[in-house]
Amino acid sequence: MTKHGAYDPAAIEPKWQRYWLENKTFRAEDLDPLRPKLYVLDMFPYPSGAGLHVGHPEGYTATDIYCRYKRMRGFNVLHPMGWDAFGLPAEQYAVETGTHPRITTDRNIENFRRQIRSFGFSYDWDREVNTTDPRYYRWTQWIFLQLYKKGLAYLAEVPVNWCPALGTVLANEEVVDGRSVRGNHPVMRRPMKQWMLKITAYAERLLQDLDDLDWPEGIKEMQRNWIGKSTGAEVDFAVQDRDEAITVYTTRPDTLFGATYMVLAPEHPLVDALTLPEHRAAIAAYREEAARKSDLDRTDLATDKTGVFTGRFAVNPVNDERIPIWVSDYVLMGYGTGAIMAVPAHDTRDFEFATKFGIEVRCILEPDRAAAAAERLRVEDVLAGKACWPGEGRLIRSANDRGLNINGLPVEAAKKRTTEWLEQNGLGRFSVNYKLRDWLFSRQRYWGEPFPVAYMEDGEVRILDESELPVLLPEVEDFRPTGTGESPLAKAGEWLDYVDPKTGKRGRRETHTMPQWAGSCWYYLRYIDPQNDRRAWDPRKEAYWMPVDLYVGGAEHAVLHLLYARFWHKVLYDLGLVSTKEPFRRLVNQGMILGISYRDTRGVPVPNDKVEFRDDKPVHCETGEELEEFPAKMSKSLKNVVNPDEVIAQYGADSFRLYEMFMGPLRAVKPWQTRGVEGVSRFLKRVWRMIIGPDGRVAPEVRSCEMTPEQKRVLHATIKKVTDDTESLDFNTAISQMMIFVNEFSRATPRSREAMETFVLLLAPFAPHICEEIWERLGHDRSLAREAWPEYDESALKLDQVEVLIQVNGKPKARIQLPANMKPADMERAALADGDVRAAIGGRAIRKVIPVPGRLVNIVVK
């Protein structure tokens, strides 16, 4: 075979990638009134120094196939790509090497762009965005101004992760188990003035509007849990010998009669005032210890409860009983009121605490017998205060002489009744709480968006005017931390000096920068109008393109990115700047691609460069120990990372794309096996040879001719399956069907030219380079990107005769050919007339016959 005539991806792929780029084949047309619009979005990548890994192209290939398919179906498709390029790695690199993050970032973007283009994705490259471009972040700063004007941005003294050894503040993701990821130094909590965004003001809407989104249920549930809405009551407890009351939040007002103590968080403002003199030393020591612990320490060591008694008592408002007030760090200042009433009999945490400190456990709820049995708990133990019952049941010992009696009521009714009583008596009120906290929006970092803010000499916090944007990142000499906890921007010299253009008043610029999430909160809006220097986007274009119809990306962004973006979008909606309540109508998470790894008999993973094969069995190359293969997250340490560049160099982009889609369902976790690429590569070679002869021209077997009925059936079955499966993103089964097509046609002579052309169009979204090349060689002078998608003929799918299975007592006994549309009664007759069937029945009495049209007949005998 001549080189000329063989399938050569290395030659045809760059050719078509250049063609698409030069002809702007995939340009999206703003405001096209003739075609329906479709906005398909990929989560844009952080351009890391390591380059693309095989996980990125999975989602990108899926959306690319979908977009190419939809264009052929007449949609005006917006499909853009960009770079989420602010972030820590480039800055760390700058600290270590002195290379400006700008240089690293540009170089990495260059590499990412090259890699992404090498897959032949159909992006509209005229819409590329880069979050670190001042023409982009100018508008990120502008949105911050809008948030501020709506009262949603404020300064607050908030603890940060301060690492004394590194002399810097760390992001949460840089802290694990209370120590720095780099260097493993201890990290403390230290208060610092920070910008906060009031996402809590949108908690209810962020929760409610989830219901209408076409998102995976699991992701919606994670967001619901993150928002963490609960309903209950605030209850005021009088304090003995003091005027202040302590207000607690509880979801279980029904258990008030079982409250035997109270707990204040160590940071609670009333602690000092309430503590009796002889307890002061112990309380002070405890509070100091708690302050030193990070949040993680406080929550992680969940097992052992600690606490100190204040010496003070409060009064239970339902029964006027005296109960002790304790301080313990199992109560968090940030949730509810920072104080709780403790009901050890019906709350496991309180039970643990009470047991440890010898506090009374008073059961006031008789457990539901069945539920208790299911939990393997004895009701008697609960009633005696020896066991804790947080579940359902009926209230007991819960009445006072002031009109509250909830005895006998189930939990829900008792909650309602108690809350009403509290409200009527001015002792409490119905209350809603959310776990969601306001968003800490400051980072003490260089490589991020500067805030459009200055602190004036007269103490005013000045929010800059829109006309002063963008606030450019200044040049600095070195990127090392200041050692004071301030951002490297604190060393930016003249840049720090701000002069009000109108009044000439002086001030110092904000040195904090925005977190990486900022740029990704609105990039989908900038794609709509990426070159606009007069506004963030044109509202007419926004109204045309929004919402995003399909958003594909990894589940690791389930909560933060997607929640933050939804929050900003809702604010923009309230400001009348966007036309939809939600940004992303439909969301799909691609499953992670795992690498093949090995572990020894004790289960310890062995890096791949320590593995060799003897007799096809993996063994440790040093010890010779036999190893077991297992799929594991790709990582440098396991040496199981697959580099897409190498795969493309060996097999081509079309094979890579096809393999990633053929591996399994898009949403499932799947292990990468390079051998599998060979399978789809073989398939593409067969496709090539099915249509192109050894001389590189259309093979002589391919010509206009009648198809056999079977060929016709396979062709139309393929159109149908590929259409349906592409629509539903089930690419793996679409590819299977195309393989079946090739198995059927590649051995046939002659091969219908019409069938071949149809097939090329079906395969084109999946393997666009090879299909464009074949299409051209078939004599077309234009890209197939806008060819009409093939339609199938329902009548060609129908079979006249079908094989019907005859079962006797559910066991297959015979297969007979019957007309496809045969009536059940006739099928029954035909089945009973069959010789093999009669033999299988063997004269036994027939009790029942179940004919299933077109499929089977089951004969039930005695």
Next chain:
RNA sequence: GCCCGGGUGGCGGAAUCGGCAGACGCAGCAGACUUAAAAUCUGCUUCCCUUGUCGGGAGUACGGGUUCGAGUCCCGUCCCGGGCACCA
């Protein structure tokens, strides 16, 4: 601990509404072509019993149930993956 996913051949996976389990691909085996290899093509390939054909049996993590019929529905158990985790 709680909340989501998921357990099907040697491997990745398929199976419409409860109707022939294992499509398609990988790996393997046998054969064809070839001086030879690669490439390509053809056939076989869930397991067990049976020399083999014929034939029979078992089988979708495990144990029950519903049904003429269960990978699919219901109850319980185990295992794997992900998320949350003192949120009162």
